Amino acid sequence: MTGYFYHILNRANAKQKIFKSPKDYQFFESILKEVVEKFQVRLLTYCIMPNHFHFLIHSDNDEEVQKFMQWLTVTHTQRVHTKNNTVGYGHIYQGRYKSFIVEDDLYLHTLVKYVEQNPIRAGLVSNLKDWKWGSYFRRNHGTKEDKKLLSAELYSFPNDYNTEINAKFDGKTIEDIHVC
Numbered sequence: 605m606t607g608y609f610y611h612i613l614n615r616a617n618a619k620q621k622i623f624k625s626p627k628d629y630q631f632f633e634s635i636l637k638e639v640v641e642k643f644q645v646r647l648l649t650y651c652i653m654p655n656h657f658h659f660l661i662h663s664d665n666d667e668e669v670q671k672f673m674q675w676l677t678v679t680h681t682q683r684v685h686t687k688n689n690t691v692g693y694g695h696i697y698q699g700r701y702k703s704f705i706v707e708d709d710l711y712l713h714t715l716v717k718y719v720e721q722n723p724i725r726a727g728l729v730s731n732l733k734d735w736k737w738g739s740y741f742r743r744n745h746g747t748k749e750d751k752k753l754l755s756a757e758l759y760s761f762p763n764d765y766n767t768e769i770n771a772k773f774d775g776k777t778i779e780d781i782h783v784c
Contacts (some may be wrong), residue, residue, distance in 0.1 A: 607664035609648065609706035609758075610640060611715050614658040614677060615762040617695045623654050624677075629737040631687075635680050637753055646755035649715075651722040651738035659717040660706070662758050665759075675703045716759065720769055730771050 616622045623629050626705045629652055640647050645668055649660040663669050676696050706712045723735035730739045744766070750774045762768065 608659060608664055608666075608710055609662050609715075610669055611704045611706060611719070612659040612661060612669075612671060612673060614701040615658060615698050617698045619655050619698075621654045622656075622696055623652060623737070626736075631683070632680060633677060633737070633753075635683065639672055639679070640753060642675065644668045647671040647739070647753060648755060648758045649719045649739040651719050651735075651740075653722055653726060653728075653737075658722060660712075660715055662721050662755065669703065673703070677767065682735045712759070716761075717769060724770070736767075751754055 608769045624631065630644060632652055635651070636709075639645075644665065645661050647659060647661050649658075651658045661669065661672075663672075681696045684696060685693060706715060720738060720740040722733060723729045723738070724732065729735045732738075735741060739754055743754055743756065
């Protein structure tokens with residue numbers, strides 16, 4: 605396979621909550637679906653948290669990743685402001701997204717788990733089946749249409765993944781994951 609996997613994240617301005625209700629998460633996921641269809645970027649895993657999000661994507665072209673992220677964050681910001689009658693009130697995101705190229709398969713596996721385990725580490729749920737705003741739920745409990753957002757052919761999940769993912773994070777230490 606040509607191209608690269610990228611770990612991408614972006615945080616809310618001043619660490620404020622962006623996603624306060626199920627409708628906020630659904631709204632963002634609808635925009636995410638649009639952007640995945642619009643650009644040559646494939647989504648492997650993602651997790652939307654109250655004040656940030658993580659993606660693990662694949663693309664053959666770094667410029668396409670930049671266009672993907674710019675369209676996503678600008679469109680989300682504009683639509684949120686329009687919906688809430690807050691046009692002109694400023695930024696939603698703290699700045700440009702952060703992006704890290706995944707350099708090997710072990711790190712890729714670690715990142716898949718890291719991204720999907722975010723709600724457990726944050727104490728939002730004790731089992732990922734209870735967090736609807738990410739790829740784990742979508743892949744395992746979503747509708748056929750929900751699953752189309754993800755590019756499942758990019759990665760072979762281990763047979764024991766569903767058990768492994770709900771266990772304590774045991775890959776590289778969290779400090780080894782680029783999230784700063």
